Amino acid sequence: MSINGIEAIAGFTPLAAPVVQAPAPAAPAVQGADFGSLVLDGIERLEGLQDSADGLAVRAATGTLPNIHDYTLAAAEAETATKLTVAVRNKAIEAFSEIMRMQVG
Template sequence: MSIGGIEAIGFTPLAAPVVSAPASPAAASGPGSDFGSMVLDGIERLEGVQDKADGLAVRAASGTLPNIHDYTLAATEAEVATKLTVAVRNKAIEAFSEIMRMQVG
């Protein structure tokens, strides 16, 4: 599954991660640490998008949200971001399973 097409249509549910170089070579424990931090950062940003949609849903239900379309947009963004995250997770699990089936030797 290619996720590059999402940016092509102008929709970016999650900002691109900012990757900075480690202070020293000893501070980096390898490529796994960068991937792990990117995954955690993406999950935190997804949670933020969902929290925003939840907050707007409460305001819409209580009648304090002046523009209902703000909630609609936030809910749709949260839905698409969640679906994208699940798709990436499924592909990662599929890749891991494939690696585990490989013959060694």
């Protein structure tokens, strides 16, 4: 196909159709812990923090804890971990709900 005026330009070559190449093979998946294992591990660690804080609370209440700040730190750590876990759970539920609202097709 020729367009008037363009063929007169020296060195002009018409645009060729692009060549589509096959996609490169996917890289092998990295083996690691699956999502469920990570969630269970996180919950178990949270439970450990809460149990530790509860044990220190009992010791503080009975007077056998020499440094009350040990309990304060453990309680703050358990509270922060609980808030983080709840926030992650809420985001996961929100993402799941959003996926369920998506229309296929």
